[in-house]
Amino acid sequence: MTERLIELRDITKSYGNVYALGGVNLHVDKGEVVGLLGDNGAGKSTLIKILAGAVKPTDGEILVRGKSVTGWNAARSREAGIETVFQDRALAVQQSIVRNIFMGNEQGNRLGFLNLKHEIAEAGRLMREIGFTSKVFTPNSIVGQLSGGERQGVAIARAIYKQADLIILDEPTTALSLTETAKVFHFVRQVRASGRSILFIGHNIHHVYDIADRFVVMDRGKVAMQISRDKVKTAEELIWFMEQIAHPEHKSQNAKEPALKRKAGKL
Ligand SMILES: Nc1ncnc2c1ncn2[C@@H]1O[C@H](COP(=O)(O)OP(=O)(O)OP(=O)(O)O)[C@@H](O)[C@H]1O
Numbered sequence: 001m002t003e004r005l006i007e008l009r010d011i012t013k014s015y016g017n018v019y020a021l022g023g024v025n026l027h028v029d030k031g032e033v034v035g036l037l038g039d040n041g042a043g044k045s046t047l048i049k050i051l052a053g054a055v056k057p058t059d060g061e062i063l064v065r066g067k068s069v070t071g072w073n074a075a076r077s078r079e080a081g082i083e084t085v086f087q088d089r090a091l092a093v094q095q096s097i098v099r100n101i102f103m104g105n106e107q108g109n110r111l112g113f114l115n116l117k118h119e120i121a122e123a124g125r126l127m128r129e130i131g132f133t134s135k136v137f138t139p140n141s142i143v144g145q146l147s148g149g150e151r152q153g154v155a156i157a158r159a160i161y162k163q164a165d166l167i168i169l170d171e172p173t174t175a176l177s178l179t180e181t182a183k184v185f186h187f188v189r190q191v192r193a194s195g196r197s198i199l200f201i202g203h204n205i206h207h208v209y210d211i212a213d214r215f216v217v218m219d220r221g222k223v224a225m226q227i228s229r230d231k232v233k234t235a236e237e238l239i240w241f242m243e244q245i246a247h248p249e250h251k252s253q254n255a256k257e258p259a260l261k262r263k264a265g266k267l
């Protein structure tokens with residue numbers, strides 16, 4: 001049985017009379033990587049800000065492990081085990097890996113030296129857990145020396161240290177080369193293997209296709225389509241589905257279309 005970690009029901013968010021979200025239903029199960037896709041302005045960032053408790057929904061319900069949570073805010077989101085890695089903003093590049101992982105979570109200083117030893121050991125363990133394979137870096141290495149993909153890894157390690165069950169990655173591969181993207185994917189797979197869940201927001205459909213178990217496509221504040229990875233054969237097919245949503249008036253004459261539509265389960 002899959003365990004439903006988090007579920008959003010009919011979430012709306014209006015700014016004045018503009019609806020950033022017009023009734024979103026979304027869930028993430030335990031051990032699942034969900035890819036969140038959609039054009040600029042589709043509502044992806046608004047949705048993750050709501051999940052993080054940084055923005056209050058106008059209406060709707062949030063359930064954690066099947067139980068409705070009232071008064072959703074940043075503290076409730078943390079209690080639910082949700083950690084968000086916002087791109088590039090998360091790390092102090094002049095500080096070490098270990099300082100970045102424990103930033104804001106330092107334990108009392110009474111046993112400062114022992115704590116430091118403990119933190120270095122723990123940082124090393126976390127780096128191994130997410131699959132940091134480079135021998136060049138130790139927990140004392142400065143984050144500024146790491147590549148983009150490795151920096152994402154440090155941010156992910158920090159989220160794991162905070163005991164996250166759901167890690168939200170906001171465009172983690174947008175500025176990265178292929179090699180660096182592969183590193184991030186490696187980290188994400190390690191996280192999934194440990195039973196945690198990932199919500200992966202991306203612009204690059206090929207990236208999201210390669211990493212996600214299920215795709216959720218947003219369009220103008222709504223979930224326009226959800227489809228699991230095993231129902232899509234290629235990234236091109238996923239792109240084709242998305243084009244149908246964006247331009248329904250230009251339906252192609254593709255003979256496969258009815259079957260594909262059925263598979264996509266348009267919402
Ligand atoms: N604070 C705000 N005040 C007013 N409107 C907002 C605010 N935040 C978002 N919006 C509007 O809500 C809609 C959804 O924005 P959002 O940032 O969630 O989209 P997005 O999918 O993250 O887009 P992108 O891919 O460009 O990051 C947009 O029309 C945006 O202008």
Ligand SMILES: [Mg+2]
Pocket residue numbers: 044045046
């Ligand atoms: Mg955004």
